[in-house]
Amino acid sequence: MTTSEARTRLETEELQERLREIQALLAGKGTGLRATLDALHPADIAYLLEALPPEERLAVWDLVKADRDGEILVEVSEAVRESLIASMDSRELVAAAETLEADELADIAGDLPPAVIEEVVRSLSAEEREQLRAALSYAEGSVGALMDFEHVTVRDDVTLEAVTRYLRRLDELPGHTDQLFVVDRYQVLKGTLPLARLIVTDLDIDVARVTVREGLRLKPEDAASEAASAFERYDLVSAPVVDGDGRLIGRLTVNAVVDHIRARSAETQLAEGGLTKEEDVFAPVLDSFKNRWAWLAVNLVTAFIASRVIGAFEDSIVHLVALAALMPIVAGIGGNSGNQTITMIVRALALGQIQTHYWRKLLAKELGVAALNGVVWGVMLGVIAYVLYGNVALGGVLALAMLLNLELAALMGVAIPWVRWKLDRDPAVGSSVLITACTDSGGFFIFLGLATLLLI
Amino acid sequence: MTTSEARTRLETEELQERLREIQALLAGKGTGLRATLDALHPADIAYLLEALPPEERLAVWDLVKADRDGEILVEVSEAVRESLIASMDSRELVAAAETLEADELADIAGDLPPAVIEEVVRSLSAEEREQLRAALSYAEGSVGALMDFEHVTVRDDVTLEAVTRYLRRLDELPGHTDQLFVVDRYQVLKGTLPLARLIVTDLDIDVARVTVREGLRLKPEDAASEAASAFERYDLVSAPVVDGDGRLIGRLTVNAVVDHIRARSAETQLAEGGLTKEEDVFAPVLDSFKNRWAWLAVNLVTAFIASRVIGAFEDSIVHLVALAALMPIVAGIGGNSGNQTITMIVRALALGQIQTHYWRKLLAKELGVAALNGVVWGVMLGVIAYVLYGNVALGGVLALAMLLNLELAALMGVAIPWVRWKLDRDPAVGSSVLITACTDSGGFFIFLGLATLLLI
Numbered sequence: 001m002t003t004s005e006a007r008t009r010l011e012t013e014e015l016q017e018r019l020r021e022i023q024a025l026l027a028g029k030g031t032g033l034r035a036t037l038d039a040l041h042p043a044d045i046a047y048l049l050e051a052l053p054p055e056e057r058l059a060v061w062d063l064v065k066a067d068r069d070g071e072i073l074v075e076v077s078e079a080v081r082e083s084l085i086a087s088m089d090s091r092e093l094v095a096a097a098e099t100l101e102a103d104e105l106a107d108i109a110g111d112l113p114p115a116v117i118e119e120v121v122r123s124l125s126a127e128e129r130e131q132l133r134a135a136l137s138y139a140e141g142s143v144g145a146l147m148d149f150e151h152v153t154v155r156d157d158v159t160l161e162a163v164t165r166y167l168r169r170l171d172e173l174p175g176h177t178d179q180l181f182v183v184d185r186y187q188v189l190k191g192t193l194p195l196a197r198l199i200v201t202d203l204d205i206d207v208a209r210v211t212v213r214e215g216l217r218l219k220p221e222d223a224a225s226e227a228a229s230a231f232e233r234y235d236l237v238s239a240p241v242v243d244g245d246g247r248l249i250g251r252l253t254v255n256a257v258v259d260h261i262r263a264r265s266a267e268t269q270l271a272e273g274g275l276t277k278e279e280d281v282f283a284p285v286l287d288s289f290k291n292r293w294a295w296l297a298v299n300l301v302t303a304f305i306a307s308r309v310i311g312a313f314e315d316s317i318v319h320l321v322a323l324a325a326l327m328p329i330v331a332g333i334g335g336n337s338g339n340q341t342i343t344m345i346v347r348a349l350a351l352g353q354i355q356t357h358y359w360r361k362l363l364a365k366e367l368g369v370a371a372l373n374g375v376v377w378g379v380m381l382g383v384i385a386y387v388l389y390g391n392v393a394l395g396g397v398l399a400l401a402m403l404l405n406l407e408l409a410a411l412m413g414v415a416i417p418w419v420r421w422k423l424d425r426d427p428a429v430g431s432s433v434l435i436t437a438c439t440d441s442g443g444f445f446i447f448l449g450l451a452t453l454l455l456i
Numbered sequence: 457m458t459t460s461e462a463r464t465r466l467e468t469e470e471l472q473e474r475l476r477e478i479q480a481l482l483a484g485k486g487t488g489l490r491a492t493l494d495a496l497h498p499a500d501i502a503y504l505l506e507a508l509p510p511e512e513r514l515a516v517w518d519l520v521k522a523d524r525d526g527e528i529l530v531e532v533s534e535a536v537r538e539s540l541i542a543s544m545d546s547r548e549l550v551a552a553a554e555t556l557e558a559d560e561l562a563d564i565a566g567d568l569p570p571a572v573i574e575e576v577v578r579s580l581s582a583e584e585r586e587q588l589r590a591a592l593s594y595a596e597g598s599v600g601a602l603m604d605f606e607h608v609t610v611r612d613d614v615t616l617e618a619v620t621r622y623l624r625r626l627d628e629l630p631g632h633t634d635q636l637f638v639v640d641r642y643q644v645l646k647g648t649l650p651l652a653r654l655i656v657t658d659l660d661i662d663v664a665r666v667t668v669r670e671g672l673r674l675k676p677e678d679a680a681s682e683a684a685s686a687f688e689r690y691d692l693v694s695a696p697v698v699d700g701d702g703r704l705i706g707r708l709t710v711n712a713v714v715d716h717i718r719a720r721s722a723e724t725q726l727a728e729g730g731l732t733k734e735e736d737v738f739a740p741v742l743d744s745f746k747n748r749w750a751w752l753a754v755n756l757v758t759a760f761i762a763s764r765v766i767g768a769f770e771d772s773i774v775h776l777v778a779l780a781a782l783m784p785i786v787a788g789i790g791g792n793s794g795n796q797t798i799t800m801i802v803r804a805l806a807l808g809q810i811q812t813h814y815w816r817k818l819l820a821k822e823l824g825v826a827a828l829n830g831v832v833w834g835v836m837l838g839v840i841a842y843v844l845y846g847n848v849a850l851g852g853v854l855a856l857a858m859l860l861n862l863e864l865a866a867l868m869g870v871a872i873p874w875v876r877w878k879l880d881r882d883p884a885v886g887s888s889v890l891i892t893a894c895t896d897s898g899g900f901f902i903f904l905g906l907a908t909l910l911l912i
Contacts, residue, residue, distance in 0.1 A: 011672070012682040012808055019811065043689035051809045053817060075689075164655070173652035175691060178634060195651050196629035199620070216467070226468040232718065233499035233531075235631060235711035237693055254710050255691040258717065262688065265721035266803065272728060273799025273888075274792050281804040282817070285824040292796050292825070293832075296789060300833060303788040304840070310781040311844075317773065317780050324773050324780040325766040328896070331784075332759040333752060336730050340748050343729025347722065348737040352468055353507045355475065361509060361738070368741040369748070376749075377756060384760070388767075432729075440784070 010044060019048050026056055034063050042068050046075035049084070053282040058087050069096035074104045079280035081111050094119050102128050103148040103250075106135035134220075134249070143227050144220030146260055147241045147250035150174035153181045156190055156211055161203040163193070176253040178237040182211045187247045189240055191215065217242050218252055224260050229352075231257045271429050274299070295433070302437035306331070309441045313448035316456050322389045323451050326398055329381060330447045334405035334439030337373060341366050341413030342431045349417060349427050363414045370410035374403030393455055401447035405439060408446070412438045466500060475504055482512055490519050498524050502531035505540070509738040514543050525552035530560045535736035537567050550575050558584050559604040559706075562591035590676075590705070599683050600676030602716055603697045603706035606630035609637045612646055612667055617659040619649070632709040634693040638667045643703045645696050647671065673698050674708055680716050685808075687713045727885050730755070751889070758893035762787070765897050769904035772912050778845045779907050782854055785837060786903045790861035790895030793829060797822050797869030798887045805873060805883050819870045826866035830859030849911055857903035861895060864902070868894040 010018070018040065025033040037045060037060065045064060049057050049072070061084055064072065069088075073081055073096060085093065093112060097105060097120040109117055109132075121129060131149045138144025152173060154163050163180070167173070179192040191211035201210055216234060218227050218241045231239070231254060241250045266278060274295035279288060310317075310327070317324050345362070348354050354362065382399030386392055416434050417427035466474070474496065481489040493501060493516065501520060505513050505528070517540055520528065525544075529537055529552060541549065549568060553561060553576045565573055565588075577585060587605045594600025608629060610619050619636070623629070635648040647667035657666055672690060674683050674697045687695070687710060697706040722734060730751035735744060766773075766783070773780050801818070804810050810818065838855030842848055872890050873883035 011674070011678065011686055016808065016811075023811075041690065047689065047808070050807065051811060053814065167655050168658070170656055172656055176634075176693065177652055178632075178693070195655060196633055199623050199651060199655070200626055200628055202624070218467070222467065230467055232711075232714055233503065234497065237632065237634070237710065254693065254714070255688075258688055258710070258714060261714065261717055261721075265717075265725075269721075269724065269728075269799060269803065272725075274796045275799060278803075279800050281800065281809055282814075282821070285821060285828060288821070288825045289828050292793070292829070295796070296792055296829065296833065299789060299792040300785070300837070303785040306788075307781045307785050310784070311778075314777045314781065318777050321770040321774050322767075325763045325770065328766070328784065328787075328900075329756070329759040329763050332762075332896075333755060336752055336755040337748070340730045340751070343726060343731060344735050344737065347725065347734075351506065352472065352503070353737055355472075355479075355507065358509065358738075365738070365741060365744070369744045372741060372745050373748070373752065377752065381756070440788075444784075 010041075015044055015047060018044070019051055022048060022060065023052075023056065026059055033060075037063055038065060042071040043075050046072050049076055050080050054083065057083065057282075061087065066092065066095060067099060070099035070104070073108055074100065077278055077280075078111065079278055079283065081108065083280065085111055090116055090119075098123055101148065101150065102131035103135050105132055106145075109136060138220055141224050142220060143218045143222045143224055143241055143252055144250075146224050146227075146256040147218075147220065147252050148174075148256070149250050151181050151238075151240070151248070151251045152177060153183045153187075153248065154193060154207055155184070156182045156206070156208040158207055159203065160198060160201055160205055160207060160210070163198065163207060164203060176238050176255060179212075179215075181240050181248055181251070182207055183248055189217065189242050189246055189248045192240065215239065217246075219243070220249065224257075225264060225350075227252055228257045228261055228264075268428050272432055274433075298430075298433055302433065302440065305437070306440040306444055309444045310448065313444075313452060316448055316452045319456050320394070320451065322385075322391070322394060323448060326385060326394075327444055327447050330398070330401050330405050331440045331443035333377060333402065334409045334443045335436045337370065337406050338409030338413045338435040338439050339432055341369075341410055342417060342435050345414065345417045346428045346431060349421055359414070359418055363411070366410040366414050367407060370406040371403070374406040377406075378402035394451075397450050397454055398447070401443070401450050404446045404450075405443040408442045409435065409439050412442075466497075471500055471503060474500070475507055478504060478516065479508075479512065482515055489516075493519055494521060498527040499531050502528050505532055506536050510539065513539065513738075517543065522548065522551060523555060526555035526560070529564055530556065533734055533736070534567065535734055535739065537564065539736065541567055546572055546575075554579055557604065557606065558587035559591050561588055562601075565592060594676050597680050598676060599674045599678045599680055599697055599708055600706075602680050602683075602712040603674075603676065603708050604630075604712070605706050607637050607694075607696070607704070607707045608633060609639045609643075609704065610649060610663055611640070612638045612662070612664040614663055615659065616654055616657055616661055616663065616666070619654065619663060620659060632694050632711060635668075635671075637696050637704055637707070638663055639704055645673065645698050645702055645704045648696065671695065675699070676705065680713075681720065681806075683708060684713045684716055684720075724884050728888050730889075754886075754889055758889065758896065761893070762896040762900055765900045766904065769900075769908060772904055772908045775912050776850070776907065778841075778847070778850060779904060782841060782850075783900055783903050786854070786857050786861050787896045787899035789833060789858065790865045790899045791892045793826065793862050794865030794869045794891040794895050795888055797825075797866055798873060798891050801870060801873045802884045802887060805877055810877075815870070815874055819867070822866040822870050823863060826862040827859070830862040833862075834858035850907075853906050853910055854903070857899070857906050860902045860906075861899040864898045865891065865895050868898075 022033060022036060025036065049060060052060060073084060093116045097112065097116060124132065179194040182190045182193055184190055191213040192215050193207060193211055197210050216230050216236065216239045218239055220241055236254060238251050238253045240248055241252055243249050270278065276291050276294055279291050378399035381402060382395035385398045386395035412435055416431055420427040478489065478492060505516060508516060529540060549572045553568065553572060580588065635650040638646045638649055640646055647669040648671050649663060649667055653666055672686055672692065672695045674695055676697055692710060694707050694709045696704055697708055699705050726734060732747050732750055735747050834855035837858060838851035841854045842851035868891055872887055876883040
């Protein structure tokens with residue numbers, strides 16, 4: 001990343017300005033565009049590419065200096081990366097990929113044509129090839145998939161003076177080097193030597209005496225989300241990754257952790273909004289359709305089931321048409337309340353706050369909250385229904401149905417994440433769709449069923 | 457934070473084990489509990505406190521050594537902090553608060569009784585008092601509210617040798633010191649000196665020659681979210697915060713940024729789930745009710761409006777009761793599709809990817825996707841309705857209503873975030889409730905209205 005070091009860092013506002021400049025230059029076929037781009041950090045070019053619609057995006061991409069292509073491809077989102085790669089030929093792709101470190105290459109390997117990867121692999125050293133193989137072998141969401149290989153190691157039987165001399169022979173330290181890793185001759189990790197400690201300590205002391213031995217050690221198969229919460233708890237900048245024998249194989253840095261946190265939060269947000277994956281804002285209509293149809297289809301099935309539940313009570317509705325107007329209220333409040341329960345539980349599970357034997361306690365609490373809600377809102381709506389339709393029994397049935405559907409929402413709001421957690425599945429995905437399906441069909445059934453029993 | 461340095465860092469799994477251990481000790485009134493707690497990092501104790509129900513939480517809290525109270529109060533969530541503070545008397549609170557840095561004190565000041573704050577302020581030095589005043593003066597969500605004051609500054613007219621000697625006189629460097637700040641005699645920031653550069657450079661060189669002048673500079677009134685995206689783009693560990701005259705007043709570190717990202721993503725998730733704020737999983741029923749009633753009330757109003765729309769068409773429903781069974785499908789799919797649009801736009805806005813003159817383009821695209829969805833799902837459902845009810849015209853009306861409600865969903869899915877963005881309000885908050893209100897009432901109106909016009 002040396003090429004980017006000398007470029008000014010911009011705040012978002014300044015970046016937005018730069019974007020407007022570039023658009024003006026694009027529109028006027030100005031000659032200053034290439035110079036403007038050259039002055040930008042690769043991450044900023046990535047940002048601008050994301051913000052431009054397809055034609056302008058490719059026009060800018062053509063002007064970016066070829067030696068920065070690789071870095072920028074690593075920075076952009078997958079949706080935009082695909083559109084950029086589609087515009088490049090094999091020779092350009094190979095040239096771009098060859099500028100990357102093994103762990104960066106692993107990040108974009110999935111989007112590159114196999115022939116390009118083959119050619120790049122041939123150009124790697126044996127060590128780099130092994131690193132690439134390792135990086136590709138770990139599952140998405142594991143520490144191994146996020147780690148890099150750019151650590152500096154020292155032995156513990158030398159003085160800090162010797163370490164300092166050794167470091168001074170390096171041109172620069174890898175990014176995010178806040179500590180050196182102390183290893184023995186078999187690469188077994190003995191601890192870490194923070195730069196801040198190296199700097200404040202007398203140089204004639206041995207490394208062994210200032211080595212920190214209590215630091216976090218990760219294994220490549222550990223879940224990235226657990227490593228991320230350890231980084232948060234302990235305010236870490238980097239942590240070593242060791243294999244089963246305690247040998248150092250790589251390190252995890254805070255920037256990879258931040259990217260992971262963002263990506264995970266985006267996934268949750270997208271799944272809750274009913275999108276399969278991140279979508280390029282300016283994607284063609286057909287691409288958007290593909291990204292959205294799956295959740296719409298699921299929703300269609302659940303809506304159809306709810307519709308059949310209503311269909312079973314058509315006679316009652318003909319008899320008392322107010323039921324048709326009131327039934328969406330019962331279903332709607334149930335869905336809202338169930339979503340509240342499930343959101344809180346999914347968050348608590350993600351933060352590791354729920355233990356096996358607390359589920360019962362949790363269910364009792366949620367049923368209690370639902371009872372309170374049911375009485376408060378049920379009575380209020382029952383009164384409103386009485387005022388509107390002049391029918392006391394109808395008001396009573398509405399209030400009772402509301403209470404029962406809120407209890408159902410609480411029960412399912414605890415049960416759905418509990419089952420997914422028991423099965424070791426992500427409790428967040430689709431939770432909102434599932435609970436809404438229960439409270440819709442359940443709400444219609446409870447309200448119309450009670451009405452049929454008591455009013456018709 | 458020196459007290460915590462010598463403690464082992466644990467992964468989540470090990471922490472869960474420790475939690476089970478503590479529960480066993482609590483149950484058996486074992487004597488090893490205090491020793492187990494003493495061996496834990498304050499952030500881990502915070503984690504355990506979050507995971508315990510109220511009585512066990514307070515039992516553990518009583519056993520934690522008093523000199524660590526302050527650190528732990530900073531680490532726990534607001535909901536849990538309130539429960540811990542409620543169990544402490546003024547003397548304990550003052551003692552706990554006095555162990556904190558000014559920026560940490562500012563973080564929990566809102567939860568402390570005014571008398572406690574007054575007493576703590578009296579014990580501060582003039583410099584710390586000024587720092588506390590500064591930290592409290594910046595709005596939540598600004599860089600000023602996240603920054604700390606623990607930076608190390610150097611002058612640029614000295615040699616690296618002199619810097620090294622100066623640093624060695626310090627016992628230790630503040631956490632997250634990846635760079636020193638280079639200032640002139642008026643504290644005006646001239647650049648930064650990365651430790652990694654200090655370590656690899658010959659010591660007889662002047663600071664001025666290796667000072668990095670292109671780094672990001674933040675202002676305390678900058679939005680924290682924009683600073684966070686700059687940290688992400690440039691993979692930063694720390695950045696200086698300067699006032700209007702370029703004088704250094706503090707620094708922002710990556711751990712504060714990570715906390716901010718998590719908090720923001722939690723807020724979005726909670727708001728979308730219909731919760732006002734973070735909720736203690738084991739909160740009393742009444743506290744939970746208070747945290748949830750506001751969104752339920754909003755939902756009740758929108759559900760009531762939808763109910764009145766249906767009420768206006770009761771005659772048509774009596775005439776053709778199939779309408780009652782089919783109407784939730786039109787409303788449901790519209791809501792789902794509108795949420796997809798709004799989720800994508802809210803994300804793109806947060807990432808700064810939408811420029812003023814692209815809104816029109818975006819609307820056109822969303823209307824296009826809605827048209828495609830409307831034709832595909834509309835025809836499918838129309839056919840199903842025909843099969844179920846043997847009424848061609850009913851199938852046609854259902855298909856048409858579906859198409860129109862999807863177009864309405866697309867229009868409002870773009871319009872709602874656009875208006876909030878124009879008004880400089882957070883486009884995420886309540887977006888799901890608003891769009892669902894539009895597509896529910898709109899869907900019922902379109903379907904029942906068309907049916908009344910064409911079928912009755």
